[in-house]
Amino acid sequence: MKSEDTFRIGTFTKARGLKGELQLYVDFDNLDSIKFNAVFVDIAGKLVPYFVKSIKYPMANTAYVNLEEVDTVEKATVLAKKDVFLPNKLKPKKAKEEFTLKDLKGFIAIDETLGELGEITDVMEYPQQIIASLQYQNREVLFPLNGVTIKGIDLEGGEVYLDLPEGLLDVYLD
Incomplete structure (x- = not known):
């Protein structure tokens, strides 16, 4: 399975028990x-791929998982600190009112001045702001996602319309 056919659900943090x-x-x-x-x-x-024997959800943001053929602490430790994914076909569809800025990953960014910039490859959340990343002229470009830069979002068309600060892209291209 390819990574674009999956979505991330979390990370195995550590082995638990023997x-x-x-x-x-x-x-x-x-x-x-x-x-x-x-x-x-x-x-x-x-x-x-790993088959799941059992899964428990003891508290928010935590699950205890038993995988087939992972029956010792040594086998489990190898999987610690690894990201875990599910196939896209299992991803629940969001209603429009549940849409967040993190859902802009995969959208095409279109600037009012420069036109189409490319596909947003990542959306990162920091304490002060949300930052998007994309490849523009073979360089990674980061820009803020907020009420000032976003001028519109076309959910069906998968496009986000931006007005990026003047000179922002020049910082990455020089």
């Missing part, structure tokens, strides 16, 4: 409402 149970930090809302029997673990850039 029988191979893993603690999963869950950063995907309402994971407990999705029914799945396998996950994909990012190991050295490749998505490796």
Whole structure:
């Protein structure tokens, strides 16, 4: 499975106990409402499938996962600090009112002055602001996503219309 065919649900933080149970930090809302029997673990850039024997949700943002063929603490420790993914077909559809700025990943950014900039490859949330990343003229460009820069969003067309500060892209291109 390719990474673009999946979505990230969290990270295995550590082995738990002696029988191979893993603690999963869950950063995907309402994971407990999705029914799945396998996950994909990012190991050295490749998505490796694992069948889930059991999963428990003891508290918010935490799950305890038992995987088939991971039955010792040594086997579980190898998977610690690895990102965990599910196939896109299991991703719940969001209603328009549930849309957030983080959902702009994959949208085409269009600036009022420069026109089409490219596809937003990542959206990162920092305490002060939300930052988008994209490739523009073979360089990674970062820009803020806020009420000042965003002029409109076309959910159906997958486009976000921007008015970036003058000179921002020049910083990356010089």
